[in-house]
Amino acid sequence: METGALLGTLAIMAIAGYLHTVAGFGLGMVIMGAAGGLGVASLPVLAAVVSLVTLANSAIALPGGWRGLGKHRVIALAVGIVPSIILGVWLLRWMSASSTALLTLLLGALVLYGGVNVGLRPRPRQQESPSWSYAFIGLLTGLCGGLFGVPGPPAIYHCYRQPLPLEMIRLLLILCFAITSGMRTLFVATQGGLTADVWELALWSMPVVGGATWLGRRYPPACSVSMMRLLAMLTLIGLGLAILFKGLLSLVSG
Template sequence: MTADHLLPLLALMGAASYFQTVTGFGLGMIVMGATSGLDLAPVATVATLVSLVTLANSAVALPGKLHHIDWRAVGAATLGILPSVVIGVLILDYLSSAAAGILQWLLGAVVLYGGVSAALRPAPLPRRSGNRSFFVSGIAGGLLSGMFGVSGPPLIFQFYRQPLSLVEIRCALILVFTATSVTRTLFSAWQGQLSADIWIQAALAVPVVALTTMAARRFPPPLSAAATRRIAFGVLVAIGGYLMLPGLVELVARVT
């Protein structure tokens, strides 16, 4: 990777790490979406790199915060994520391209609707949901990750709707996505995808991620709980639109 691609990628990872430390999510979605649009690096390379730097983000963001984590909720969500990622990949392999496109559009519509409705009413639920609902959100997130590489929306919606403090939500989401990154990293290692170039890029990215994560811990933005929830749900709206966009483009192309 040349310097004119590497430097913007490092800056992007730093900004995404700050956002993830503040909200609990976003590093993978921001970096993958931006690098794909700007053509900074191959998607497979960036996905592997994101998994590695996510571990660095959590290693700096979580120390001293583990007592805030709802371990039963995180455990239930993780149990749902890990097997459903594989199922999502198998489903995508089985579906035709047309059927996969329709499914992606429907999922995008659901995510968009959930994000809009929640952003209009950002107040949390009156009572914590049961562990089964966290497990179901993990299954939905894993399926989305396996089929379309976007695992966040169901988990973001689930945790941000709970009557938990923002620090509890942030730490729980960071830990859940860390578990996913560990799984992806081990799978990449098993497939022999952790090349010397990846390790060099990770060695350059980890200090940037660590510094911006520490900055987010010490200097978080002055946002209220309601404002932070609106930002989270606004991101869901953007993700829903992103999932729907390919189907809309194809439909317009057919009509014209």
């Protein structure tokens, strides 16, 4: 990667890490939306890097906290995630070689959906959803994670609708992202996808995201949480619309 592209990507990583810390919305969505939309690196490389960064963050945040999350929830999520990860990675490889415009449109739609999802405040259900619903959400989560390394939107909306303590929801989501990122990284590694470009960008990105996370905790912005959610929503919606427009232009011109 050229120096200018590397610096631009790391700047996006830093912004994404800071916003994720202070607003609580998807690290991967910002990275894939901004860096992928600008084309500073290929989508397969970015998706692999996002998975590695997410896995590292989850490893720090999760130890000791996963106990008590309920085996039925964890198993159901894993049952849905594992097969759909493979499908998602295969689709990414196929579309990156045969239909870049369609791949761009899918990325734009996912980022746009993520932005709308950030702005939603789902009302908790009276009773918890059955186990099969966790498996179904795991299927969608794995597909999104396999395609772009961005597993967040389906799992976030589903988990926040459950009548569970907020800390349990937070840990359940971290575990969900850890399973998705771990399985994706393992599968990509067996396919030879963890190339030198991926490791180089990942090794540069991890300390940058870590530093941005520290800054977010130490120096949060002087505005309310609701204002940060609004900023997050508008940022992702804007990125999603821009990527969709780019994809449509590529589809028409192609």
